Amino acid sequence: MPSSNKLNAESSPYLLQHANNPVHWQAWNQEALNEAKREDKPIILSIGYAACHWCHVMEHESFEDEQVAQIMNENYVCIKVDREERPDVDQVYMDAIQAMGLNGGWPLNVFLMPDQTPFYGGTYFPKNNWMELLDKVAVAYQTSKDKLAESAKNFANALNTKESDRLNFNLSNDFSFDKNVIEQAYQKLLKFIDWDNGGTLGAPKFPMPVIWEFLLSYYNITKSEKALEVLELTLTEMANGGIYDQIGGGFARYSVDAEWFAPHFEKMLYDNGQLISLYAKATLATGNIRFKEVVEESINFVNRELKSQDHGFYSALDADSEGVEGKYYTWPHNEVKDALKKNSEIISNFYSVKEDGNWEDGRNILVRQVATDDFARLQKIDVSDFQELLKNAKETLLKTREKRIKPALDDKMLCGWNALQLNALCDAYKMNPTKDYLDQAKASFEFVTNKFMKNNQLFRNHKNGKSGITAYLEDYALIIQALIKHFEISSDEEALTKAEALCSYVIENFYDDSESLFYYTDKQGDSLIARKKELFDNVIPSSNAVMAENLHWLGILIQKSDWLALSDKMVHQLKDILPNEPKYLSKWLQVYSLKAYNSYEVVLTGKKAHQMQKDLWQKAVANTLFLVNPEHSKLEIFNHKPEISDKTTVYVCQKHACQQPVFTIDDTLAQINL
Secondary structure, eight states, X not given: OOOOOTTTTOOOXXXXXXXXXXXXXXXXXXXXXXXXXXXXXXXXXXXXXXXXXXXXXXXXXXXXXXXXXXXXXXXXXXXXXXXXXXXXHHHHHHHHHHHTTOOOOSSEEEEEOXXXXXXXXXXXXXXXXXXXXXXXXXXXXXXXXXXXXXXXXXXXXHHTOOHHHHTTOOOOXXXXXXXXXXXXXXXXXXXXXXXXXXXXXXXXXXXXXXXXXXXXXXXXXXXXXXXXXXXXXXXXXXXXXXXXXXXXXXXXXXXXXXXXXXXXXXXXXXXXXXXXXXXXXXXXXXXXXXXXXXXXXXXXXXXXXXXXXXXXXXXXXXXXETTEETTTTXXXXXXXXXXXXXXXXXXXXXXXXXXXXXXXXXXXXXXXXXXXXXXXXHTTOOHHHHHHHHHHHHHHHXXXXXTSOOOOEEOOEEHHHHHHHHHHHHHHHHHSOOHHHHHHHHHHHHHHHHHSEETTEEBSEEBTTBXXXXXXXXXXXXXXXXXXXXXXXXXXXXXXXHHHHHHHHHHHHHEETTTTEEOSSOTTSOOXXXXXXXXXXXXXXXXXXXXXXXXXXXXXXXXXXXXXXXXXXXXXXXXXXXXXXXXXXXXHHHHHHHHHSOOEEEEXXXXXXXXXXXXXXXXXXXXXXXXEOOTTOOOGGGTTOOOBTTBOEEXXXXXXXXXXXXXXXHHHHHHOOO
């Protein structure tokens, strides 16, 4: 066993994977940065994450190789970063690579001057290419240091360009919100749709739930049949494809093809949290039973594979097991036959299992071609009989699969990702308001507020009872969003109180009033060569857009008009950009629709208020919070809203201006005019 380098004391599973490399890796910290300056060496910054396939490949080929390690150790200070723990570092240097005109991805390998400014980089390099590059850069640093420093300085300057200078911000003070902006964005989005397979055009294909959340919101407001068609096509094709784990539930990170067939098999908490929310909301809007099934199976997957005993959620499962990508999830025909015996043929037909395999090395990815009921009818089998047979077959295959060597678990817990799963449990409860989902949401709420929150501040990470990294805007925005949603389903005023405290902290420590946007990093956190703002959606929605949504609802719920005004200002300045970039500004479009249409806070009072709340959720009303008035509430939003004549009483309000109280669901819906 090689001697450990300086990563052996880290908590990140990704960093620990490299702890026994012969490369003298260090974590990103002041000690490592000072060493580069003291020894006048360039820095190799290598960024990845635990479930990254090509990170493992490059480690095995290069970072475990003594010859490569010798070159790196002699000429460089070598720093390893887990992009999931330190997205701030990843964000800065990914932008730098793109500013150089190079393709970004992971592993991300960037060469820095000792002052952290970047001058070259790339992603995965085969061993021979990497060794050649190491030698060339080392020689260049010795012979042309001034030129490298000048180039690095220019890249660093480019990273600090303001968003308002790069983009066409609308700086007028006329805060009008035109519905045509939403309509234009929707029409532009339709041009990117893959009408054969769902999703957006091209491959690889990522689920990008934020896009479909906007489309769902648009449908709930406009009742557009085209929007519904796109939504159902996409969600059905994803649920039927190999990107969805047909046996165990849950989604892989992306599909390598355009048909959702062959996934990159890693499973991430952030994907599954968002997709559970999306499918739960889509179930309410469409009544599609398959979508409800996906929600239930995916929650079961997260609870089975990613949940800790104290109700926190781990980050990810690796794509590989036994050194082979997808081995855990794929099936040789004979294994299906041995497990299911007399039922193997019909289940193999249902899941497109071939004798010689439908994928690589004679293995099969399980996919569905038709709906369960349609398949049963085609096979001339009683529908209920086949549903029972399929249920039993899935249980058998899951038990068989669990005997295999499992993919590695990334067992760090991240604040924002746990918030996404709390959101998911809240949305699942609104879809199917069972005590089980409510209890799970309450347990998750207790975990995130106890483990990630201290003195109205958040930590990014939690592992082995410790939390040590200052949280980012993503964490604050997603936790506040989840607390608002938890308040809606539980009437727990502590959730709203905590959301208010965290929002105040964000405004104090992240806000840039020169642009009416929030920085990604806390002013009390580490200082990097650039302080970035996250404006565009990625696989997780834009943290600034989520904060704009939070400010909208909190401004209403706790009567802070200045917060509501700030939300208006943030959204309005993007008014001219939104119609042109719907794929990357979908969360902003959702928030814009709160302004362009109407938003409502609906208070229900009385003994049967909870039941009416549940019934109203089933109506899939957009832009509306349905809140039950708890007894003895101290919140202003519940004041002067009594039960009338011993009947459940409903107050439909807009920014605290309430209409006449009503007593039925139909009358409630009639007062909501989107």
